[in-house]
Each structure stands twice: as structure tokens, then as C-alpha cells.
Amino acid sequence: MSEPTAAITARDVVKHYGGSTMPVVALKHVSIEIRDNEFFTLLGPSGCGKTTLLRLIAGFEQPTKGAILLFGDHLEGLDPNDRPVNTVFQSYSLFPHMTIAENIGFGLKMKGESQGAIDNVVKDMLSLVKMESFGDRMPNQLSGGQQQRIALVRALAPKPKVLLLDEPLSALDLKLRQAMRTELKRLQKETGITFVFVTHDQEEAMSMSDRVAVMSEGELQQLDEPRLIYERPRNRFVANFIGDVNLVDATVKSIDGENYVCSHGKIEFEVAKILERAVGDKVTLAIRPEKFNIGNPESSMFEGTVTESTYMGTDTYLDVQIDETTNLEIRCQNEHLQQQLPGVGEAVGLNVPSGAATLLED
């Protein structure tokens, strides 16, 4: 036994909604392993199935096919109240007729803990989010951000094995959202509980997660660390969904040790051999806009003509035409006032460092 047991194992999970005649497919054969004590994020556009997967883990829905395991135990047939898993809801769902302390203590009370033990945990939980004096207030007396924190510790209070978070930051304003990201990450580290976080916001996913699962149309597109999701997107969907990207059609020209040399017209890119491809195969390359180095047209790998230039403060975005059919988006950092960037209509030399371009599956 070398592999530790995963916190959550989803095995070939399928979920259909509606009748058997016109079923809506929410999940198609999704298999995911979520490790113990990690901050795991399900990322995708709305309707990608991320919330469905979360609800299946919580027990609000039952999978049509497949199995979900919690630390190796089957969850099939267990109601939400029989699963040692708690949820932080998008709309907080604090009980309006109970005080903050009663809200936080609700889960423990249902588990049959003594009032003394409940009071202690409630105190700890309130100090965890620095809201010690709020115990006697009612939910409607709290601001959105405060309600959010209470919803969080209410779900943490019963010490669940896994905490599920359903877009909990989407109702907050930007400043508060950024502050809550740091706080969530801190709470995850302090409590050591596995967090499964659902969001459509890539920044949220990148900044908090140990690993991110990108989903689209009920399928898992890629599961990796944030860095790899960004630097090595597996396919067009992931490359486009996370950040900005240039997709370049190319042909495998030669194999050079651990790299392929791919050509687009006269331009050659060196890409890591992450997929099996033969010489002559058509491939798609992904290059992030900030990977290019600009230089003199004469001494650079290739050149193009600037067709558009947009000053954005930290960066300047250039739109560069390199041949009749291909335009590249290039991002240059604005270093100092004296920096001279090529203007519209001028020629510009472009360099792509080895490994900056990556091979896509499709």
C-alpha cells in the first residue's frame, strides 16, 4: 500500500436529469480523485457539470451511473445528513430564525453533542473568522461578507471530512472577494480539511487551489496544478478558458530528442514531446501572449507587422500580423517611460523561447 486513500473518488460518474425520453446529460463519465487535505477546485463555465458533481458528493442528487467514494467508503444511498461532508452554499442559506451561534451550532446539535461542547466549538469558530462578538445577532443583521464567513464556519463546525464550497464568493464585491480568497486558503491550511471549491472564476481557481479540474459540457478537460493548467493546457478548451492564448497551426517537421520541431510556414517552434506525434502530422500549438520577446526584425526568429497597439498600464497589447492568415496577440511589459515599442504599421521582430509553445491534443 503506497497510495494514500483519496478523500473523494468519483468513478465513471454519469448524471442525467429529467425523464428517460429526453434526458439532459449533466455529467458524462467523470472520474476524479481528490486527495486528502488539498484545496481542490472544480472550474468551468456555467452548465459544465461542476455544481452537479458537488451536489452528488453532498448527496442532494444521486448519480445515474458510477460511484462516489469518501475515503474508500461508498456513499451510495446515503442521505446528505448521513454523510460526513458539509456544504457552503452560494446564497449562504443561514437559518433566518436562529442566532449566529445557533446557526453555527446546528450541525453539532443534530449530531447530538452536549450544549457545553457546542458552545466551545461555536466560540472557536467565531474567533477563527474574528467575529467573536456576533454570536447573539440574527443573520439579517450581518453584511454579505459577514454572512459568508458565518456560512463557512457553520459548515466547518461539525468537522466534516470534506468541505464543499459552491461558488461561495460570487455574491461578494471584488475587494471582499479578494480578501476572502486569502482567508479561505488560510482556513484550509489551519483546519487541514479537504476543500472542494466550485467556481467559474479562473483567478479564484488559480490563486487558491492545490489542484484544479477544468470541466466543460459534463466532461473533465484537465486535472493539474494551476501552473500546469496555465502553461500546459491539454486542449483548445482549456487553453482558451484559462487566460488568453494564441493558437497556431503547425506541422511536425522533425524530432529532436525530447522536443518536436514544428513549423508554421517558415517559422519554427520547439515544443516538448508531451504527446505522441509523427513527422508530418498537423498539430495545434498554444502560445501565451506574454511569452514572446520582441526585438529587431533582422536579428529575430521571425517578423511581423503591428496592426494594433493598446496601452493597458502594466502591459501594452500588440496585434501582430505574421502572414496573410495569422495574427498573434503579444503582451509587452511596460518597463519605463523611455521604452520604445514599435507603433502601428511598423515591423517587429519576434522570438519564442524554447518550451514557451505547447502542443494541444486537438
Added chain:
Amino acid sequence: MEIKLPANPMTRRWLGLAPSVIIIFVFMVLPILLLAVYSFKPADSYGGVEPGFSLDAWTQLFFDRDLDDTLIFDPVYLQIIWRSIVLAAIGTTLSFLVGFPVAWYIVQQKKETRDILLLLVTIPFWTNLLVRAYSWILILGKNGMIEQPLLALGIIDDSLELMYGNLAISVGLVYSYIPLMILPIYASLEKLDFGLIEAGHDLYADRFTVIRQIVIPLCAPGIVAGCILVFVLSLGDFISPSVLGGGKKMMLSNLIQFQFSSARNWPFGGALTMLLLILVGIGSWFYIKASRKVEAMEK
């Protein structure tokens, strides 16, 4: 011709309200005041009242006048009042126990199904109250729909005597007024945030606990409204006790009706009516108190 409206906005407002105020005053407030006044007058022998002031009607609620004019405590009317309250309370409780699950079931259906079910709930209101009461005789009565098969199968050998008692009256009350329990409860359940129910389940509460600790407290206004409506109307009902109770078990309203008809004692009828009004008033006060508490919480 030009009609000149008064310049003062207050006067204008009252002028606009005048027709309804007059109708309510003449047809509702005035008769009640009249009854209140009558209850303090001596009765004459022909069903009217004599001039003067008398507390006879009110003392009659509790005391009987002996031959030598001494007052003896007589609980006969109090018993009828008490029975009315108990039967109305039983009817209300049964209506809640049946009505709440029905409302709970309806609210969980699809929108189109809900509308149909709500329409079905109101069916008892489509027919006359008296006809509805008589239909229960066919069900509960001797050789009725319940007894006949049981007799035929030999499960019982004698009549169950379901009719003409408290049971039959309670059934009649529940059947007559249960829509008034279901509709307000449904209305408040419909507004309930079902995310709270999921949150409750998620925090280890089973179905029953979620209903008891989350749904019922949050739907209290609807539940209290339903209970008050059923209780008040049950308290004033005279068809169920006279048709299904066989007139043997009198309720307050039967007694009132009796005073204005056969007994020809209008002052006593007036006193009884005032008493019924007071009981209803107490119930309504509880309702207003309960609903204010919930409103303050949801703000």
C-alpha cells in the same frame, strides 16, 4: 356640470372611502353594536326587548335563577361553550395534521401539477355546506360506506355508531374548513427558501427534524393563519353539529341560533354572540403577535 372636490387632501381621501365605510358601518358594525346593546336589556316574552338595563343575559351564562330569585351556578352553558372550543380545537388540530402534509406535498410538485392540485383542494367549496354535511351521513351513517363492508365481512357485528357524536362533528369540521388550512400554509411554503432545507439536511438533520426546526418556524405565519381561520369558522359552525351531531351535541352557534328562534331570548343570544366575538378576538390577537414576530425576523 363641474363637480368641485374639496381642497383638503384628507377630506378628499375620506370622501373617496365614504361608500365602503358606510356599507361596513351599516351592515357590519351597526348590527354588532345593536346586539351588544340588546345583551344589556331585559327580554320580553315575545322575542323582543323591553326598555331599561339588565345584566340578566350575562348572568344567565353562568347562573340559573332559582324560584326564590337566588342565583345558582349552572355550568350548562359553559359546558356548551367549552365543548365548542374543544371541538373547534380538535377540528383545527386534525386539519393541521392533514393539511400540512398536503400543502408540503403540493409545493414540491411541478408548477402545472401544483395549480391542478390547488384547484382540487378548493372543491369542497364548490358545493353548499349543507349538502357536504349530508354527504358525510352517507359515509359515516348506519349502513353507510364505512359500516357496510365491515358488517358484510363480519369484522363488526353491530353498528359502530359513528354518527351523531363528537367524532362525526370533528370530521365535518375538518372537511368543511381544511382548504382554509391548506391554502395559507401553501402560500407560506411557496415563499420558503428551499436552500435552507438542503442546508438543514447537509448539517445532519433528518427529514422530520428539518420540518420541525426549519420549515415550521419559518412558515409560522401561514400555519397560524390557517389555524385561526379554521378555529374561528369551526367555533361558529352550526351545520356540522346539527346535521352530523344530530343536534344532540350543541355548539355555541346552535345555542345562539336557538336563542333567536325557538327560545326567543334576544338579549341572551346577544350576550352569547358577544362572547363568541371575544373568543375570536383573542385568537386573532395571537395571530397578529405571531406574524409580527416573523416579519421582524425576515426584514
